Amino acid sequence: MTRATASGATTRADDRRPPLVVTAGHPDFRERARAEASRLGLPFADGPCADGLFADRPSEDDAPVADLALLLDERGWALVDPRPRAPGAVRVDLFEGDLGERLRAGTRGEVRLARALGLRRHPTPLVLDATAGLGRESVLAAAMGCHVIACERSPAVALLLRDGLERAAALGGPDVRDLVARIDLRVADAREVLRDLSAAERPDVVLVDPMFPHRKKAAAQKKEMQLLQRLLGPEAPDEAPVLLAAALAAARRRVVVKRPAHAPAVPLEGRSPDLAVAGRAARYDVYLVAPGPVAPGPVAPGPAADGRAAGD
Numbered sequence: 001m002t003r004a005t006a007s008g009a010t011t012r013a014d015d016r017r018p019p020l021v022v023t024a025g026h027p028d029f030r031e032r033a034r035a036e037a038s039r040l041g042l043p044f045a046d047g048p049c050a051d052g053l054f055a056d057r058p059s060e061d062d063a064p065v066a067d068l069a070l071l072l073d074e075r076g077w078a079l080v081d082p083r084p085r086a087p088g089a090v091r092v093d094l095f096e097g098d099l100g101e102r103l104r105a106g107t108r109g110e111v112r113l114a115r116a117l118g119l120r121r122h123p124t125p126l127v128l129d130a131t132a133g134l135g136r137e138s139v140l141a142a143a144m145g146c147h148v149i150a151c152e153r154s155p156a157v158a159l160l161l162r163d164g165l166e167r168a169a170a171l172g173g174p175d176v177r178d179l180v181a182r183i184d185l186r187v188a189d190a191r192e193v194l195r196d197l198s199a200a201e202r203p204d205v206v207l208v209d210p211m212f213p214h215r216k217k218a219a220a221q222k223k224e225m226q227l228l229q230r231l232l233g234p235e236a237p238d239e240a241p242v243l244l245a246a247a248l249a250a251a252r253r254r255v256v257v258k259r260p261a262h263a264p265a266v267p268l269e270g271r272s273p274d275l276a277v278a279g280r281a282a283r284y285d286v287y288l289v290a291p292g293p294v295a296p297g298p299v300a301p302g303p304a305a306d307g308r309a310a311g312d
């Protein structure tokens with residue numbers, strides 16, 4: 001039998017467990033979960049699993065069936081770490097958690113994102129979120145009235161996002177339905193989407209939140225990012241620069257790159273950001289496509305670099 005020791009070291013058999021399985025939190029969801037597993041080409045982990053993957057397991061020494069699982073239960077789809085006592089499930093929820101709080105607080109709390117997107121002068125731009133992930137920026141931008149093309153290349157992550165959006169539309173009022181209707185989720189590599197856009201489809205703003213390692217975030221976000229990083233693995237070093245160059249070629253007005261607060265700016269085709277909008281944990285670096293009155297120039301990273309263009 002595959003076993004993990006109390007110290008967390010694993011046996012050889014344990015190393016052969018699949019990285020990701022699909023499972024159901026209740027027999028009622030089994031057939032839907034099985035169908036999704038087959039659509040995604042992932043193994044389906046069957047069995048009585050009312051409390052997740054361990055309800056029928058006698059001891060915490062029993063090894064998990066996989067590194068990670070996509071779990072369907074009465075709250076929708078979640079990404080879970082099936083180890084005993086692992087941190088909770090990661091889901092897209094527009095009513096609870098950090099995102100729910102930010103949406104309830106209203107868009108007044110999103111001054112930094114609004115400024116980065118340049119909403120003062122262009123209040124309802126078409127935004128292409130090239131790295132939608134769990135959709136935080138896409139949802140907040142849509143809540144501020146933007147139309148959003150949300151690109152997510154991982155089918156598993158896109159499943160979580162689509163599920164969160166669909167549940168929100170089903171459970172929420174007209175405002176939430178309108179917000180969700182403004183998001184066009186595409187399960188695709190943004191580099192290809194950007195390359196194939198017709199001139200008429202070019203977005204005003206391209207938003208990029210690359211998966212750089214060592215992001216310093218609040219605890220809840222950290223857990224999400226850790227699970228996402230385990231699911232997706234490291235990005236190849238040349239991926240972000242190619243994506244950023246494609247973003248700069250396609251955007252009509254600006255490219256916004258989200259960076260950890262104290263990380264250096266990404267040189268984008270030799271350019272420094274034209275402005276930076278800094279927060280406690282993250283910073284938005286903005287590269288203007290047609291620079292306005294703000295003189296382009298190097299912007300030092302960090303909280304002092306809260307730049308603002310006349311158009312913001």
Ligand SMILES: C[S@@+](CC[C@H](N)C(=O)[O-])C[C@H]1O[C@@H](n2cnc3c(N)ncnc32)[C@H](O)[C@@H]1O
Nearest residue numbers: 131132133134135136137152153189190209211
């Ligand atoms: C740091 S996460 C984004 C987090 C997101 N801003 C949020 O609010 O949840 C990066 C995500 O971008 C996706 N991604 C990275 N490169 C991509 C590409 N070229 N096209 C589409 N998605 C991409 C990854 O699969 C991952 O889900």
